[in-house]
Amino acid sequence: MNKRTIYLAGSTFWGGQDFLDRLPGVLDTELGLTDVDAGTVVETFFLAFPDSEYLGTSECIKVDYDADVIPLHTLLEAFFVTVDPFSTTKQINYVEGMPQAKVYYIDPADEAVADKAIAGLQQHFGRAVTIACVPLQGFTPAGKYAQDYIDRNLGENLVIDPSLADAFVESHADEFGSV
Numbered sequence: 224m225n226k227r228t229i230y231l232a233g234s235t236f237w238g239g240q241d242f243l244d245r246l247p248g249v250l251d252t253e254l255g256l257t258d259v260d261a262g263t264v265v266e267t268f269f270l271a272f273p274d275s276e277y278l279g280t281s282e283c284i285k286v287d288y289d290a291d292v293i294p295l296h297t298l299l300e301a302f303f304v305t306v307d308p309f310s311t312t313k314q315i316n317y318v319e320g321m322p323q324a325k326v327y328y329i330d331p332a333d334e335a336v337a338d339k340a341i342a343g344l345q346q347h348f349g350r351a352v353t354i355a356c357v358p359l360q361g362f363t364p365a366g367k368y369a370q371d372y373i374d375r376n377l378g379e380n381l382v383i384d385p386s387l388a389d390a391f392v393e394s395h396a397d398e399f400g401s402v
Contacts (some may be wrong), residue, residue, distance in 0.1 A: 224289050224291065225263060225289055225290040225291040225393070226250065226287060226288070226289060227287070227288055227289075227290045227295065227333075228285065228286065228287050228288075228328065228329060229286050229295065229298065229302070229328060229331055229333060230283050230284070230285050230286070230326075230327035230328070230329075230359050231243070231283065231284050231286060231299075231300075231302050231324075231325075231326060231327070232257060232282060232283040232324065232325045232326075232327065233281065233306045233324025233325055233354070234282035236254055236282040236343075237254075237390050238383035239284050239302075239383065240254055240284050241322055241383065241385060241388075242251045242304075242305050242368075242383050242385070242387065242388045243286055243298075243301070243302070243388075245309070245385065245388035246288075246301055246391070246392060247292055247293060247392060247399050248288050248289045248290075248291075248292025248293030248298075248300070248308065248400070249286060249287075249288050249293065249298075250287045250288055250289055251286075251287040252285065252286050252287070252366075253285040253361050253364055254282070254286070254364070254365040255283055255284075255285060255359055255361070255363050255364040255365050256281065256282060256283060256363050256365070257281045257283045257299060257325075257327060257359065257361060257362055257363075272382065274392070277342075279376060281325055283325075283362060284364075285362060285364075286387070288365075289400075290399070291355065291400045291401070292399055292400045293398075293399055294355075294398065294400075295333060295336045295337070295338050295340075296339070296401070297398045299326065299337060299340040299341075299396075300340060300391075300395070301338070301388070302324075302393050303324075303344055303354070304339070304387055304391055305383050305387070306324035306326065306354065307324070307346055308347075308348070308352035308353065308354055309350075309352060309353055310353060311349060318339050318351070322374065324353070324354045324355070325355045325357060326327070326340075326341075326354065326355070326356045326357075327356065327357060327358070327359040327362075327375050328356065328357075328358060328359065329358070329391070331358075334356060334358075336350065337356040338356055341354050341356060353360060
């Protein structure tokens with residue numbers, strides 16, 4: 224096993240976690256916020272509201288994955304399905320006020336992979352995308368209420384259709400290593 228970690232922000236929080244959990248090779252996901260003071264307990268998220276004390280942070284998904292099963296470029300390509308690559312204030316099928324999509328890396332080698340994936344997305348669309356790739360400065364896990372919300376409340380807040388993950392896996396089957 225080749226366990227790696229990447230942090231993805233900009234997808235709808237709960238739907239993004241559910242989507243990523245459906246991918247072969249994703250070992251674990253954890254919801255949280257980036258750029259929040261260490262030790263802060265974050266139970267709820269109100270990023271869409273201007274008076275939020277968390278404004279300027281990103282709802283983020285920590286993704287532990289087996290790179291032998293799902294290479295980072297494939298994981299990022301899947302993540303891109305769940306975001307609006309052209310907006311800095313709105314995410315796909317979601318409300319205004321959400322920060323732009325970002326790939327936060329902890330391993331400097333992942334920056335080149337992410338930059339190449341973002342460049343490929345730009346080439347595909349033939350115009351600039353707003354997805355950023357930046358080093359992780361901090362991550363604060365969300366409270367238990369936020370974790371695995373879709374699993375506990377199936378049918379609620381399904382902003383990302385679960386069949387998108389299944390379709391991605393089927394259309395990219397040759398990119399996944401053996402489980």
